[in-house]
Amino acid sequence: MADAKAFLNTPRLLRARRTVAARVHDWEEVYQRRALLPIISDQAARCMDCGLPFCHQACPLGNLVPEWNRLVSEDDWSDAVERLGATNNFPEFTGRLCPAPCESACVLAINADAVTIKNVELAIADHAWEHGLEPPRPPERRTGRTVAVVGSGPAGLAAAQQLTRAGHTVTVYERTDRVGGLLRYGIPDFRLEKHRLDRRIDQLRAEGTRFRTGVAVGRDLPADELRAGCDAVVIAIGATAWRELPVPGRESSGVHQAMEYLPLANRVVAGDLDRSPVSAQGRHVVVIGGGDTAADCIGTALRQEALDVRQLDIHPRPPEDRPEAQPWPVHPKVHRATTSHEEAAELRPPDLPDPDIRAYASATVRFDADAGGHVSAVRFADAEAGSRAPVPGTEHMLPADLVLLALGFAGPEHAGLADQLGLGLDTRGNLARDDRFAAGPDGVFVAGDAGRGQSLVVWAIAEGRAAAAAVHRYLTGHDELPSPITPADHAITPEDVPPLPA
Ligand SMILES: Cc1cc2nc3c(=O)[nH]c(=O)nc-3n(C[C@H](O)[C@H](O)[C@H](O)COP(=O)(O)OP(=O)(O)OC[C@H]3O[C@@H](n4cnc5c(N)ncnc54)[C@H](O)[C@@H]3O)c2cc1C
């Protein structure tokens, strides 16, 4: 029997990590294997099952958090797997990668530590795979309708799985050699081991989804030919157009975009390459930018045995605690140290007293290069609050022979597919769609980062599910598939929170 007062009696406990010394010598997940099992039922019991579960509202998928918390606390794993699967196609990805806005919105978080919702989700997901509770679920009958999905990231995969299970014949087109989008060639193995992706793709295949890799629609296959050959198209090409840093010296060798660097490292782990042509081994590395991509560059560089790694972030250092301007249940911008930052702190050179390797409010001014044109230093200055312009007279220098730019993504690539289909753009340069995910041409839908802009895995899965519901309705006239979000939905912002009564 679960402890009804666990939220008072049981402290929040997280999944144990392997030591830094052990984990930086391999590419395996940073967490101890099976670390959740001994603690997770007690952690799930901390859920208060409150009347208005804000966690559920803060999750773009509408995950039924209080329900599966209760089921796990009662050791009813098979029902927990069923309830989690009802809203989330890929909980083993979100359980590892999601920033968990649900936990920021947990009612317990108002004055105590939130329930470890993400860890409960992960425990259920891993239990399902370990106990054969994730069999392929092919449809009982086929509709005879065909759908092409372009792009195999989490949005494309979620749309494909929903539509295949609904009986449509689905083919996913992917321009790279392997399926998975940024889960495959962006996020490193130490955060998502790729065998977890492969077994999910095997499940999709066994259900009937077909995959065609190495096909860039709009280049290898004309977009109008694709459109003419099927009943509907879902465009889930991501937001892969990276942001540039146009400062003097940018052309120096040794200055790379993060997404030139990370995929090569992932290919080494996959066995495609013996050594990355852009390796951090023996180098002074400077990562410019914040966010997950920058953190992944840091963790990757440390595993490649960089001499040292520093990070420049143009934003000021966020506060340690939730600021008043970002009240509960908003997912606040607070100072967070990722596992990569933890590693960098422990492995930093002895002359660096501050364990945080990040220099905040730092604007890059230029790159110095040696006689051979290879980057030798990064010059940066304090960034002015507001304009972020470099403040004259505050210049600093960091030695660098590998610089990685992790400045985020401007939006989807327009050349090729989008141009050939005549797709419109919204004001932010993303592919425009109406409130049912439909783009201009008849039968064409847009899902994921391509329509939303650079976002998160959980939003991509929600987009894929919702776009699939719209396609199913277009093909059959029926509103049968779940549609967790509209294109206009967004994370809870301070503006969404009503002011407290005076
Ligand atoms: C390094 C990194 C780390 C991240 N870490 C996190 C994290 O920890 N947590 C989190 O929630 N989010 C994270 N994200 C963001 C997350 O990965 C994305 O929001 C998510 O993958 C978007 O999914 P998507 O399916 O829309 O697009 P993508 O995953 O970008 O997939 C799009 C796919 O479309 C393919 N494609 C593009 N054009 C064509 C074409 N013409 N023909 C055929 N195929 C095409 C691409 O090759 C790609 O495989 C990270 C992103 C990066 C870059």
Ligand code: SF4
């Ligand atoms: S997907 Fe993310 S937001 Fe939703 S319940 Fe899981 S951790 Fe929370």
